Amino acid sequence: MITLTPLKFSRKLPLLLPLFGAIVLCLSVVPHVAFAAEGDVENGEAVYLKRCVGCHGIDGDGLGPGYDRLVPPPRDFTSGMFKIMSTAFDGYVPQDQDIYEMIRLGMPGTAMPGWADVLSEQDMWDLVAYLKMFPGYDEETPGPVVDYGEQVAISAESIEIGKTLFLEDDRCSECHGDEGKGDAIKRLLGDNGERTWPRNLTKPWTFLHSNDPKDVFTRISVGIPGTQMPSFADPASKLQLSIEERWHVANYVNSLAKTVEVVSAENTVVKSHRLDGEIADDPEDAAWQEATPTTFFLVPQLIAKTRHFTPSNDTITARSLYNDDEIAVLLKWDDRTLSLPGDEDAEKIADSSIYEDQVAIQLPVNPTKGAAKPYFVLGDKERPVSLWRWRSGTTTEPQSASVEIATGPQTPVEPSNQTVQANGRYESGTWTVLFRQKLNADHDSALTFAEGEFIPMAFAVWDGSNSETETKHTLTTWYWMLPESSSTALPFIGAILALLIVIGLEMLWLRAGARKREAEA
Template sequence: MSGVAKSLTLLLLVAVAAPLTAQTDGQAIYAKYCSQCHGENGDGQGIAARFLKPEPRDFTSGKYKIRSTETGNLPTDADLERVVKIGLPYTSMPAFPNLTNAQVSAVVGHLKTFSADFEDPELAPEPIPLPSPPSYSEEGAAKGREVYEATGCARCHGTLGRGDGTSAPTLTDDWGNHIRAANLSMPWTFRGGGTRQDIFRTMSTGFNGTPMPGFYGALPEEDIWSIVDFIVSLSGNTVEEPYANLVRSIATRESLELTDDLFSEAPTTVLPIVGQIIEPGRNFYPSIIAVGVQAIHNHKDVAFRLRWHDMRAETAGTNAPDLPAPLWDDELAALGQLEETGSGDDEEGFWGDEEAGGDDEDFWGEATVSEEADSGDFWGDDAAPDDAAGEAGDDFWGEETGSEDAGGGDDFWGEGDAEPAAVTTPETEFSDAVALQFPLEMPQGIRLPYFLLGDTQNAVQLWHADLGANASSAWVARGSAAVSPGDSEPPKMTARYEDGEWSVLFKQPRRPQTGLTFEEGAFIPLAVTVWDGFNRERGNRRGLTPWYHLYLEPLEKPSSVRPMLKAGLGVLGLELLIIGFVRMRKRSRRPDVLRS
């Protein structure tokens, strides 16, 4: 065969093969991209499922959360395709931008084969009308707050929508897995999307398979819109992730009294928290999403305020950075210790299948479920908490909008709807805790200690607050296996839990006898760790951040007027010199030397 013929054949092959690779075989696509989580049979029991919260959807049930149809109904094809294309934020369901529309339709077609309900013409989905959103109004938000209270949203989602309602710890889905009510103050984590239209849809349709009901028909449309406004107000309309990487400490001449007032002027930097999945005892689903950090300093001390939303304050029990965290069975296997340590303590269950699902819920918990209603105002000018107006003032994420307390209306749940299935409340063995991490010494050059508790040559210090004991302590760590109490003075600390938000204040001298010195103008590495006792986090099972930086602004900012004047006048003088010189020469111009 000649070379030409060879290459022609090759070309032909490619031409044939190309459509094949872009095949629209739903089953094949499902097998490649979906089955690892949702299972070969669509039952949500894929290989990865046991590490995931919220659990992957069980397609055989026909229960779908993100829909445009009434509660209890099947989703439309468009609903399913939308989820495949854009994914569900803050869950393990990714977007699949690599699939073509045809492929998405094909795989959706395949999904539907798992449930016989889709075959039933009587159950054919009918989307509810989604009107275009009216514009946001303060009055709407104020009214929404009343409706929110009256409808009983706060029961799960909490007064300020921070997912801290009284019944929140007990929520389960139809499969008995513990799930969390959505934190309504973080719209970027809403599974159904964070726009007003999205929230309206979620409110109207509810999440099948979870306690989250649909209000289509149950509430007048304008009431739903007003709740939407209220939810939007909780975040100050921050739809995008508000994360930043520099904590700026403002300077003051006042003495630092550890009260919330101290931080009214300090800018808040929101740091995202992720699970510690590096060292054994991994935490695949930390329940805290983000921590807001503020800092302020005077000539002597530096103070921090850390705030985060927690479903419930765990103040019983204890917590410390060096508590042994339970190992997963594969970790044990790798360490060859499976037999020895397979104690119950270790396996508490993280994942639903081990112990009672309720034991530790995870955060990712089907948040989907409850998404809709609440929105805490973490981030914005939030809607005002009903409680003390003063409290609203120090909301972490911004100026608050004050609103009146809602009149307790009729509880939506009161009638009819079943209370969520009772779940055993987890024992409060571990308290909530938080720690600030700094290098033990200011790093010289670029090298920092390992962000996960330092390393043998570069130690870190922790300012730890055990919120159960309401006490602080100082720790020194040289790697996660070498954490020990430090010999320095523990920082001063006060803590408060209100409306689903922990607010922990630290204070420490800027130049302690041992440990890091906080110099103005320097960039000091800083990291945060939080433990949610409810999630049974302790020791290495924790939520953390990598290194970010702290910057202490100088008390006296050098004035820019003088350098500006200097530069300006200098340049002007130079110009005048040149112009003067040119003019003088022109006046006395003789035949030009250069032209000669």
């Protein structure tokens, strides 16, 4: 048990005060440190007991009530390990500012929430002062911060150099993959033996901190303590990078962020574009490239047993095309692992058990009116759903597609008429699966895809290497699909036609008027 003596701070302050004036003039980070040093430990403890014990535990050991459900687990502050640190790699005591920023912003992709909207700045500084007492950091001075040298501005040239360094000797690609999607085949463990995954660098919303070049520079320079993300400023590293090189790599990492296939709150409808000709199988085909992508968040299934607490996939992107004959949906999602049961390498990377990767499109069996949609997890008795399901196959079985009818999360699914075709392709950490169904197919569903009619649609994804099978998977809530009219240009052309007719009539009327006047004259 740690004894907390708020006096420590006030005892130290008078000794430090003469130094402050001089340091404040030299270093811009110091005013924060000075502010933090004034942190009121007593208030920090009060706020901690109200807001933080649930996860971090009364003794700061990370053993709050929910600790065994969270991956990564809540931090054990007594260990003194902080992941997001700007103290140079050979130090282990974070700057007060580092702790403050983590409290303020939280750690995306983990259970650690940001507190900026809940707590005052002073409360957060008081928490910094309090937290530092768990590992005894109130008694230590952090080492110097990372040397940032002169920041290299983002430019095409810098990004290109960064890319070369990223790939050179497999420096970063060894773990993060050639395109940075975190798909390099490696089994990485954190210091406590917990499974960790190299970050998918194209998804900045999953970063513990941010993808701002300065933050990435700091991560490359310090590494992420407690994980296998190493320091590239460490002279002991064979792959060490100079300050300038680290700026180039940081600029490259920043450039990897997805810009098109990203979730946006307005996007709730998958627009199906109408084609006059054939729908191509190749996702690189021009019509597919022009089809509007709509990206949704995937959340772990927590309602039916077995619940899922450790998802690995977080978004899925849908595009759609249709013609007189069929409707097609192209799904794309990043998955770090190609899960191939029976494959030795795939089994090594996987958790205890490996299953096929899968994806499913969920549709109501009967047309819906207004809000009367089926239950979003596999429908219900009154309102069944059909699932178009694709499975990635094993070393002995090819990939496959099926249609199933479901009537609720607790009832087994029933096979239905096999009316869909699906074909999947895995490349550099991304699955692309194309579903197609004939419009006149003989299916058990009364649902039709009619122009201009909104159809509820939801998605589910399974990462077989992450032990995802049956009800253990990620999913979206209901969204919509809208088969659009033949050409979105039509209303526009219509308006122009109407305008031309009006102008034409006016001309006739003017001319008639003129003739009449001529005749009268």
